[in-house]
Amino acid sequence: xxxxxxxxxxxxxxxxxxxxxxxxxxxxxxxxxxxxxxxxxxxxxxxxxxxxxxxxxxxxxxxxxxxxxxxxxxxxxxxxxxxxxxxxxxxxxxxxxxxxxxxxxxxxxxxxxxxxxxxxxxxxxxxxxxxxxxxxxxxxxxxxxxxxxxxxxxxxxxxxxxxxxxxxxxxxxxxxxxxxxxxxxxxxxxxxxxxxxxxxxxxxxxxxxx
Amino acid sequence: xxxxxxxxxxxxxxxxxxxxxxxxxxxxxxxxxxxxxxxxxxxxxxxxxxxxxxxxxxxxxxxxxxxxxxxxxxxxxxxxxxxxxxxxxxxxxxxxxxxxxxxxxxxxxxxxxxxxxxxxxxxxxxxxxxxxxxxxxxxxxxxxxxxxxxxxxxxxxxxxxxxxxxxxxxxxxxxxxxxxxxxxxxxxxxxxxxxxxxxxxxxxxxxxxxxxxxxxxxxxxxxxxxxxxxxxxxxxxxxxxxxxxxxxxxxxxxxxxxxxxxxxxxxxxxxxxxxxxxxxxxxxxxxxxxxxxxxxxxxxxxxxxxxxxxxxxxxxxxxxxxxxxxxxxxxxxxxxxxxxxxxxxxxxxxxxxxxxxxxxxxxxxxxxxxxxxxxxxxxxxxxxxxxxxxxxxxxxxxxxxxxxxxxxxxxxxxxxxxxxxxxxxxxxxxxxxxxxxxxxxxxxxxxxxxxxxxxxxxxxxxxxxxxxxxxxxxxxxxxxxxxxxxxxxxxxxxxxxxxxxxxxxxxxxxxxxxxxxxxxxxxxxxxxxxxxxxxxxxxxxxxxxxxxxx
Numbered sequence: 091x092x093x094x095x096x097x098x099x100x101x102x103x104x105x106x107x108x109x110x111x112x113x114x115x116x117x118x119x120x121x122x123x124x125x126x127x128x129x130x131x132x133x134x135x136x137x138x139x140x141x142x143x144x145x146x147x148x149x150x151x152x153x154x155x156x157x158x159x160x161x162x163x164x165x166x167x168x169x170x171x172x173x174x175x176x177x178x179x180x181x182x183x184x185x186x187x188x189x190x191x192x193x194x195x196x197x198x199x200x201x202x203x204x205x206x207x208x209x210x211x212x213x214x215x216x217x218x219x220x221x222x223x224x225x226x227x228x229x230x231x232x233x234x235x236x237x238x239x240x241x242x243x244x245x246x247x248x249x250x251x252x253x254x255x256x257x258x259x260x261x262x263x264x265x266x267x268x269x270x271x272x273x274x275x276x277x278x279x280x281x282x283x284x285x286x287x288x289x290x291x292x293x294x295x296x297x298x299x300x
Numbered sequence: 301x302x303x304x305x306x307x308x309x310x311x312x313x314x315x316x317x318x319x320x321x322x323x324x325x326x327x328x329x330x331x332x333x334x335x336x337x338x339x340x341x342x343x344x345x346x347x348x349x350x351x352x353x354x355x356x357x358x359x360x361x362x363x364x365x366x367x368x369x370x371x372x373x374x375x376x377x378x379x380x381x382x383x384x385x386x387x388x389x390x391x392x393x394x395x396x397x398x399x400x401x402x403x404x405x406x407x408x409x410x411x412x413x414x415x416x417x418x419x420x421x422x423x424x425x426x427x428x429x430x431x432x433x434x435x436x437x438x439x440x441x442x443x444x445x446x447x448x449x450x451x452x453x454x455x456x457x458x459x460x461x462x463x464x465x466x467x468x469x470x471x472x473x474x475x476x477x478x479x480x481x482x483x484x485x486x487x488x489x490x491x492x493x494x495x496x497x498x499x500x501x502x503x504x505x506x507x508x509x510x511x512x513x514x515x516x517x518x519x520x521x522x523x524x525x526x527x528x529x530x531x532x533x534x535x536x537x538x539x540x541x542x543x544x545x546x547x548x549x550x551x552x553x554x555x556x557x558x559x560x561x562x563x564x565x566x567x568x569x570x571x572x573x574x575x576x577x578x579x580x581x582x583x584x585x586x587x588x589x590x591x592x593x594x595x596x597x598x599x600x601x602x603x604x605x606x607x608x609x610x611x612x613x614x615x616x617x618x619x620x621x622x623x624x625x626x627x628x629x630x631x632x633x634x635x636x637x638x639x640x641x642x643x644x645x646x647x648x649x650x651x652x653x654x655x656x657x658x659x660x661x662x663x664x665x666x667x668x669x670x671x672x673x674x675x676x677x678x679x680x681x682x683x684x685x686x687x688x689x690x691x692x693x694x695x696x697x698x699x700x701x702x703x704x705x706x707x708x709x710x711x712x713x714x715x716x717x718x719x720x721x722x723x724x725x726x727x728x729x730x731x732x733x734x735x736x737x738x739x740x741x742x743x744x745x746x747x748x749x750x751x752x753x754x755x756x757x758x759x760x761x762x763x764x765x766x767x768x769x770x771x772x773x774x775x776x777x778x779x780x781x782x783x784x785x786x787x788x789x790x791x792x793x794x795x796x797x798x799x800x801x802x803x804x805x806x807x808x809x810x811x812x813x814x815x816x817x818x819x820x821x822x823x824x825x826x827x828x829x830x831x832x833x834x835x836x837x838x839x840x841x842x843x844x845x846x847x848x849x850x
Contacts, residue, residue, distance in 0.1 A: 158535050165429075165433055168429040168430070171429060175423060192305065
């Protein structure tokens with residue numbers, strides 16, 4: 091067996107175990123009285139974070155292996171809702187608003203974009219955001235935009251000289267999102283990521299898919 | 301929710317739903333979720349077999365099946381089988397639930413594709429969103445699907461084309477349906493056009509496959525092959541591209557290349573019965589019996605509890621095996637093969653008793669297997685059974701009579717063989733059948749000669765034992781005059797001539813005959829049982845030759 095296959099299999103199992111753990115924890119949370127929840131919630135949050143990280147790892151691995159991620163009709167509002175659901179547990183203090191229209195339609199690999207959005211939300215949370223807003227526009231390809239009220243990007247990052255502003259986490263979030271966007275091709279066009287700071291403060295990241 | 305989205309609770313309420321998952325927790329979790337979402341009529345199955353029993357018995361509106369179901373069939377097989385048996389209406393939904401790493405396997409299929417898929421893990425909310433989207437789309441296509449269910453392809457095309465024009469959001473699902481309908485009506489140029497229009501906007505593998513299929517049918521097989529190759533580079537797990545590459549290669553006369561492609565497809569997706577059957581047949585025709593054996597064995601195994609079960613696989617399996625048997629071999633491999641072949645024959649007798657043509661062919665194959673093992677008595681008994689069945693058949697086909705002839709020849713019954721051949725000749729055979737008859741005729745002649753030489757040889761031995769060397773030589777020489785005469789006959793002739801010379805006098809003519817016979821025998825290996833005798837005779841012959849001054 092090749093080393094990469096072994097690593098792949100281990101990471102894959104890790105992800106499944108974490109998913110199972112998460113299910114058990116949620117089941118336990120549903121069964122025990124509310125006053126004990128504060129003890130279990132941190133565990134649940136960490137497990138969730140580990141699961142998301144592992145998902146990221148699995149996906150990076152498969153992107154590296156040049157796996158085929160098939161694209162299909164998909165609905166950004168649903169994908170955004172799923173990403174919010176997957177992260178809100180971890181960041182109960184953040185107010186999310188999913189302002190994507192029901193009719194907005196895209197053509198992408200849902201697993202990948204779901205992960206990209208989770209990554210962007212996690213970035214926002216780590217930048218101190220308390221509000222995150224998701225919007226999308228399907229008039230020319232598809233653009234999904236994540237806006238927050240955190241501390242925004244450093245000048246160095248905006249200028250493309252540095253990839254991260256954080257001390258916490260892997261610092262590879264944006265890079266990962268760029269990889270995912272780039273994986274979406276249509277003819278000669280490739281997906282791309284645009285970052286900016288908002289006038290009213292906070293960051294804005296928009297993922298454009300052809 | 302906006303106005304054009306369906307109300308999921310109302311929609312699910314009246315639907316009959318089948319949930320398939322091998323893991324009890326997953327199954328009950330999914331059932332619980334769809335109950336919360338509004339479903340009221342739910343059946344659950346734990347594996348492919350149980351699922352198929354349900355599907356054969358009841359009409360489902362929605363089948364929600366996990367892709368990976370452990371040992372037996374997987375979700376994709378359930379789908380293929382249900383479609384193959386026409387147990388899924390176009391208006392029904394088949395949704396595959398898959399882990400994210402299996403998506404590639406189920407997505408993008410053009411034929412036997414699931415209506416949709418849901419990626420695991422999912423929450424209740426995710427399932428709600430997904431089902432709402434799927435059912436909304438299905439509702440928007442309901443008229444098209446109904447027309448398909450009514451068998452009105454022209455109307456379905458008309459409706460689908462209208463949807464394609466008026467509702468660009470449905471471009472992917474409508475192109476998929478319409479493309480297949482166009483292909484069904486042989487409107488290949490129309491199909492290529494809509495596939496191209498889709499591909500300009502959306503890069504989907506199945507549209508490329510669709511284009512390749514149309515190009516092939518329009519006569520441009522080379523371009524079709526190039527497009528398939530290109531699609532496989534991007535989407536290497538897309539098994540149907542291998543299937544079609546195989547089909548096209550075969551149509552171009554490259555049966556070996558076609559087999560290679562099917563082998564790749566089987567490697568990726570080993571559980572599809574129809575593909576295994578096709579590979580088996582192709583490999584059999586190519587004379588690649590090990591591959592054919594494995595494929596037919598899988599086809600039997602996978603088809604055993606399914607609507608794909610058919611006597612052909614059993615017969616073809618046994619037929620393949622008999623080609624691989626070597627008389628007298630004692631290896632374990634051979635024993636396993638023989639066991640499997642007879643097991644297939646037993647299953648045929650159990651499951652298809654009373655069906656004369658199948659029972660006839662079963663006896664024929666059984667006889668062939670015995671013949672390959674040099675088991676003459678049993679081969680003759682099988683031929684006898686085949687003969688009985690053939691006699692009570694009202695209108696046996698030429699093929700069956702030819703098979704019977706062959707069985708007669710194999711079991712040394714040449715009078716019967718001859719008689720059946722004369723009957724066949726009067727029936728007006730097709731060219732291929734005539735060729736087969738001629739080759740049987742040759743076999744028969746060879747057999748008659750072999751019998752004749754055996755008799756001559758026996759007569760020679762009789763004379764020799766009484767010391768009547770001259771008579772023995774006459775008999776052996778006649779036996780040796782046939783090309784079919786074996787080494788033993790030639791050695792007998794040499795021995796008789798040498799004995800005659802030693803008992804009378806040097807005879808140059810006889811010595812020259814001996815020389816010719818040695819030439820015919822050629823070299824004999826030192827592990828051949830006749831080696832010693834050969835060496836001894838050769839020694840004596842050389843001595844006599846020297847004595848004669850030659």
